Amino acid sequence: MKSILRIALVATGLLAGAGTASAQLEANLGALDDENAVGYLTPLSTALSATMNSSVFKTGHVPKSGASIHLQANIMGVTFDDEDRTYSPSDPVGFQSTESVDAPTVIGDTQAVEQQGEAGTRLWHPGGFDVENFTVAAPQLEIAGFMGTRAIFRWISLDLGDTDLGKLELFGIGVQHSISQYLDPDFPVDLAVGGFYQNFDIGDGLVDTQMFQFMVTGSKQYGVLEPYLGLGFDTFDMSADYTDEQDFSIEVDFEKENNLHLTAGGRLNFQYFMIHGEMNLAAETGFAAGISLGL
């Protein structure tokens, strides 16, 4: 069996210290039918949506000409809400509950919850890992200077070594196009519109996520400081494939998420490097920061 929490741990660069945790999630998932597995894992889905769709567009300024290239390191994080910590489980086949319970999600309390059933049966719902924050990191390459268009790429391919997950792969591609070049030169802010597609895959389909973001970004430069605002929407589609206690393969399709996305941030533009920080209101409220080097 393979785990999903490990994705979070891998993404945060913490796999080495958390291998045990990820192995336990495999067992936890094995105790859940597919419907309850969705409830258990949903906070990770929303967290991935909120984080992976951050730090993509950080300016409305896209030069019409003059080639530029930047390599950027992003770190994106969200803080979970209290309501993300529990879910209402449904009865798996074979079990008839006689009481309702709030069961922990993967980020919820570490204590398992017992549910009473017909004729004295009892079903245990696994505890979570008591996680308050979720963090991912991603490199990003930006190439601009062709007809007011910037190409954006994200790519990671990691062999997860002695874990049983195989590979972690992130691929993202998108463009941002200047609207300002079609507007009056005196228009007070730089405006650009962009779209970005990402695919995040762990272990050859263990977890497969597809993300798309559309965003209009406005910014204005004050010396080296460039505050920016973005308004757009995100789509997020995730599926997970794991095995139950009978070694049957279970594919869990999460409900497709569509979220409005509001970004407010600022960037410091120096000659060879830039630093940005931003706040995002989307599937979850989160923060992101990054540094980029380039010409």
Next chain:
Amino acid sequence: MRQKLLSLTGLCLTTMLLAGSGCPLIPSIEEKVVQLAAGASVILEFEADGIINDKGEKVVFDFGQELDLLDIIDDAGIDVEDVIEITLAGVSYRVTVPDPDPTRRIVDSSVTVGRLGDDPQAALVTAFSDDAGVAYDFRTAPLDAAGVAVVNSMLAEILADIQSNQNPTLAASATWSGRSEPASEDTDFTWELKVDITVVGEITVDAPE
């Protein structure tokens, strides 16, 4: 000068953002004790072959070996001494080989269970009726508290054996009795009873804060 001040301000804001207490951008790892649950099942197969419409069929099995609890908790990464409890979570049934007569039904059937030699055995599934002329996936069985208690006591015995480093053998039997209709012709179908258990235990993990 103004540019330098702006730069400095920006850097300070970024630093404050990153250094904030509980900042989601600075993950930290801590040791946690997590109660996890693992599931397992034992499947008993009953063959209804010939005229057994009013007779029972007895299945003898080694509960300890069929369950293989040691393997389950080992897969889950739980140390034997850290198992908190093992309980019966539910029972379900399905028809795997349907009767040639698509109208065939199991009627007023029950399944009793107990250690091999127990007499009488305790009722586990009572008074259920369902189709036997079509194959279908598992459906929840109506349970009786007496049988649930017996299964739970056997599970506790298996756990105790494992925790004392003994091979968990526990001979048990389950007996199906009831009728199938129509009674005017022989029955010929196969059905299964799935006994689901959950094991809860504690493990210590390093996980994000």
